[in-house]
Amino acid sequence: MPALSIEPLIYGIGLAGVAVNAASGVLEAGRKPFDLFGMVVVALAAALGGGSLRDMLLDRTVFWVADQSYLVAALxxxxxxxxxxxxxxxxxxLFLLPDAVGLALFTVSGTQAALAMGAPWLVASLMGVVTGVFGGIVRDVLCNEVPLVFTGELYATASWLGALLLVGLAAAGVSAGWAALAAASAVLVVRLGAIRFRWRLPVFTARN
Amino acid sequence: MPALSIEPLIYGIGLAGVAVNAASGVLEAGRKPFDLFGMVVVALAAALGGGSLRDMLLDRTVFWVADQSYLVAALxxxxxxxxxxxxxxxxxxLFLLPDAVGLALFTVSGTQAALAMGAPWLVASLMGVVTGVFGGIVRDVLCNEVPLVFTGELYATASWLGALLLVGLAAAGVSAGWAALAAASAVLVVRLGAIRFRWRLPVFTARN
Amino acid sequence: MPALSIEPLIYGIGLAGVAVNAASGVLEAGRKPFDLFGMVVVALAAALGGGSLRDMLLDRTVFWVADQSYLVAALxxxxxxxxxxxxxxxxxxLFLLPDAVGLALFTVSGTQAALAMGAPWLVASLMGVVTGVFGGIVRDVLCNEVPLVFTGELYATASWLGALLLVGLAAAGVSAGWAALAAASAVLVVRLGAIRFRWRLPVFTARN
Known part of the structure; x- marks a missing residue:
């Protein structure tokens, strides 16, 4: 069963995503007058928020309740x-970089978790987006910043493109490892390109 | 079993509510410099947010994970x-109109879903309110607007009145279809009246 | 089984916490031009928000859906x-006082609920923090105020200290009643001290 054989990969990607998102939380909170515990709370929210929402939506046991090592990694x-x-x-x-890496890793792990539970492709891709962006939204709200995801740069879009690519490659029979690598790279390239070159989708403000 | 015989009605009401709320999301997001994917995200949050919270609170399978057609309708x-x-x-x-229709439809579908699971009447009515207002709150927060629900116009109140009416009619033995029609109409009349005639409950600002 | 013998205590603490948080919600909402129903919504969100999130994370039946008396107490x-x-x-x-009492009671009830489900100590302590602070965050967001928890005063920190104390005392074999009393007192003393004497953890703003 390929879904099982890539478990260690998913596990490693998940741990790395959690650690990287916790770092992004501290880097952003560090610019605010937060005390140590406040920073830890922001780090945990950034690291665990997206996966928690995904697991509650999928009615899975929340990943860091099932396995405390994610919590330890975040701390x-x-x-x-x-x-x-x-x-x-x-x-x-600087925190834009770990944020982008975290977006890529969480998009992949979220989509794979949903696919492994037999979710339909559209649901699975959305779970990747939820996992990828929700922690960062919570982090930004806690820091009283306008969430990065709404600034118009390719953010949720980058996540969704990667998630759809992963779903498509999985459907095409590409091995899970290569599919994960391709999807994570796609998210990272689009997101970093959007930051560096100010890529944007055309913005259509309604005339109303 | 009457709870089953109205399933198609609940299903249709739910699909219509999802579509109408997605439209309200795009209409509000359209006034912001969002790209296409950003608008889709707002539309999905508005359409699926309230029902998702209801299902997580009731420990049901989240409706759009169980049935992808809601997701397709929203898209x-x-x-x-x-x-x-x-x-x-x-x-x-204009988006106030689909927003009001969505409030009415979601209030009814949320209350009926909770009643069908045997929730007590007070819980069931609150689930109607949660289903009705939460998607709109998320939509407004994503658009960085003060949520409509807090502007003091009859909004959550309209939803709650309709939900309580539905619970009361169900307890009085009124058939589910008529009860749903009456409750949805009540929400719509109160909400549209509040918009048109600026109806408000007396506001009591504390002297403290 | 000690976990059962303290059930009435946990129950009483939970009901008191719900009532006190509902009061804090009305006291804060009372300073805004909200109508009666709007205040009730804020009161319910403050009273039930933290425990709802805890129960969804732990995949328990949400406490006020399982037992309507919490909802009645809040109303x-x-x-x-x-x-x-x-x-x-x-x-x-004035609302700072019931808010602090609610923080103490919810921290204790949340940590004990997680311990009773066999959650690991770190997860259990975090569940105490989630239960303690989330309702207040929702209340403040609904009232369009910057959440108290982010003002830099010892708030989440007070909750976490109490939760860790409770976990430690439980591990050391202290009876559940005394452990709860000690932990709730610790939260209350730290939080009220922080308000009265403006205690703060040293704040380290990053130089970046």
Missing amino acids: LAGVATFALVRVVRLPPR | LAGVATFALVRVVRLPPR | LAGVATFALVRVVRLPPR
């Missing part, structure tokens, strides 16, 4: 980033 | 509205 | 507070 990554920020001056927009 | 209605907005100039407050 | 407390506010002038910051 360790958050504290490590916190310590790093104390000693190194980081460029202000 | 089609969203894209159709998007196309319409491109070619026709629409009055700015 | 009665909300309406009673509303009546009180009509006849007595209350100091503006």
Whole structure:
């Protein structure tokens, strides 16, 4: 069963996504006058929010309740980033990079989790988007920032493109590992390109 | 079993509510510089948010995960509205109308879903309110607008009145179809009256 | 089984927490031009939001769906507070007190509910924090206020300290009643001290 053989890969991708999103939470919270615990809360919300919503929607056991190691990974990554920020001056927009990596990893893990549960393709792709973007939305709301996802740059769009690619490759019989790599790369390329080159979809403001 | 015989009615009401709320999402998002995918996300959140929260609270399978046709209805209605907005100039407050229709339909479908699961009357009426208003709240938050529901006009109140009427009619033995029609009409009349005639409950600002 | 013998205590703590949080919701909403139903909605969100999220995360039946008495307690407390506010002038910051009591009671009931389900200690302590703070966040967002929890005062931190104390005392074999009393007192002392004496954790704004 291919769904089982890629379990370690999904697991590793999930842990990495959690750690990277926790780091992005600390990097953004670090620009606000938050105390240590406040930063940890933002890091946990960024790291665990998207997957929690996905699991509640799919009626799965929430991943970090089932396996505490995700929680530990988020805490360790958050504290490590916190310590790093104390000693190194980081460029202000640095958190955009781990945020993009987290978006890619969570999109893949969310879509794969939904496919593994037998969700239809459209539902599965949306679960990837939910997993990818919801943690970042919660992070930004907690930091009282306008969520990155609504700034018009390709964000949810990048996630959805990657999720649809993953669903399509899976349907075409491509092995799960390569499909995951291709989809994560697609999300990352589109998202980083959008940041670097200010790619945007044409914006159609209604005349009303 | 009357709970089964009205299933097609509930199903139709649910699909119509989803489509109408998706349209309201696009109409509001259309006034913001969102790209196509951003509008789709807002449409989906408006169309599916309330029912998703209801199903998670009731520990049911989330309706659009169980039946992808809701998702398809939301997408089609969203894209159709998007196309319409491109070619026709629409009055700015137009989205208040589908929003009110969606409120009525979702209030009825939410209350009936909870009653069908044997929820007590107070819980069932609240589930109607949750189903009715939560999608609109998410839509407004995503569009960075103050949620309509908090503007003091009769909104959650209209929903709750309709839900309580439905619960009361069901307890009085009125057939489900007529009860649904009466409750949806009540929500719609109160909500549209509130918009048109600026009906408001007396507002009591505390002296503290 | 000790987990059963303290059920009445948990039940009482839960009901009291719900009532107190509903009161805090009305006290805050009372400063806004909300109608009666709007205040009731805010009261219910404040009273039931945190426990609902905890139960959805733990995949338990949501507490107020399983037992309507929580809903009735929230409604009665909300309406009673509303009546009180009509006849007595209350100091503006009064709602900080029931908010702190509610934080303490919910932290304890949330942590104990998670422990009773066999959740690992770190997950259990976080469930206490979620139960304690989420209702207040929703209340503040509905009232369009910056959530108290983000103002930098010890808030989530107070909740987490109490939850960790409860988990530690439970692991050390302290009886559930005393552990609950100690943990609730700890949350209350830290939170009220933070309000009164403006205690804050050192704030480390990143240099980036």
